[in-house]
Amino acid sequence: MNLGIENEYQEFKEGLGQLDKGLKSIVAMLNKHGQGTVYYGVKDDGNVCGISIGKNTLMDIRNRITDKIEPRIYADILELMDETNRKYIKVFARGYDIPYSFDGRYYIRNISADEHASNEILRKMLSTSDSDILRQKSSPNQNPTFNSLFAILAGNGIHPSATREFYSNYGLINRNGKFNMNAYLLSDRNSISLKVITFEGIDKSVMSKRTEYGGKCLLISISEVMQFFETINIMKVNLNNTIREELPLFDFPSFREAWINACLHNDWKNEVAPSIYLFDDRIEIVSYGGLPFSLSKEGFYQGTSVPVNKSLLTIFMAAKYAEQSGHGIPTIVEKYGKEVFSFDDGMLKVTIPLAFDRPDVATRKNIFSYKNGLTENQKKVYDILSHDGNLTLQNVADKVGISLGATKKICAKLQNLGILKRVGSRKKGQWITK
Secondary structure, eight states: OBOOOOOSSEEEESSGGGHHHHHHHHHHHHHHHSEEEEEESBOTTSBBOOOOOOTTHHHHHHHHHHHHEESOOOOEEEEEEOTTOOEEEEEEEEOOSOOOEETTEEEEEETTEEEEOOHHHHHHHHHHHHTOHHHHSBOSOSSOOOHHHHHHHHHTTOOOOSSHHHHHHTTOBOTTSOBBHHHHHHSSSOSOEEEEEEESSSSSSOEEEEEEEESSOHHHHHHHHHHHHHHHOOEEEEOGGGOOEEEESSOHHHHHHHHHHHHHSSOOTTOOOOEEEEOSSEEEEEEESOSOTTOOHHHHHHTOOOOSSHHHHHHHHHTTSOOSSOOHHHHHHHHHOGGGEEEETTEEEEEEEOSSOOHHHHHHHHHHHHHHTOOHHHHHHHHHHHHOTTOOHHHHHHHHTSOHHHHHHHHHHHHHHTSEEEESOTTTOEEEEO
């Protein structure tokens, strides 16, 4: 059985006499990539040679990790067997609380070698580690459950368990062993709310609807928002030039990338969530925190990946919500250009234009147009029924100062225009205006 080649993510050791060298490799890989695997009982060429494993061997490895590696990591240590019954051990660890040290010394992985980390590299690692605020800040709830998160991960081939090792490997506890803000965001119950606010027109003067998605696992709330925008992303059919062309209201892949990025890279330390504002002519996706300190705008547009919340990225990648290819921003830029991004007052805003009026907007505009074309008496009847739809037409006629017959004709006209309708029976129903 062959396990491949040694690289920046995995190392092979023939026996447990090289236990410390293997653990040093894990530290080097954690400092470089946030994860690493070492196999014991495997030759340098990747072929399993086998080792003798006693009843205390795995515990001895765990104790050695605890004694020698700082900050503490919780590794997955597995006893495995190849097709010829040769036993070998897999040690896998994940963590972003860098820099990690082995026996007080710091290492960095370079291809398949473990090199001493220079002072300059150490400074960079410390700078990067400090930015992962979610990993260090304790959760306000220290008794969370993760049923939704576990279900999502299981659906992607990962089998989580409510163990300290799992929580550590996926960045859900801090260096003090407490559940952190990652855990809070991803738990089944929290106070985080993602808001979608709809306005009438092209500014914020008239709000028509406010919907909140939250109080649950962040991944679920993110999906619910995307499902809402999928439902409104209708197609408009263009038959010009005898060629059928379907034009979406907006480019959904661009919206998805902008929304996932907003939630992933948001400054969550104050529990302020990203928001989406829906106007007649555009969608605005707003997140907080702006660009990472080390990332230029040009690098941002080109797709340079500098994750602010590294341990949250681990979960997003495991759940297949994100990847580290950096293609998301270039996707948006290619479709809409750089001008859809703005960076103001610590906020990052993505503005996605709508290609045409939504049906509700078109209806509202038609109604507004119809209202402007009404006669003075028609406007009076409409306004009276807008304030009290339970009035009889005789009551309305008396208020306007016209005959009952004229009032009936006006109501019929308003019904034909689609801005007035009768709901219920003739005697017990009511008038509804739009």
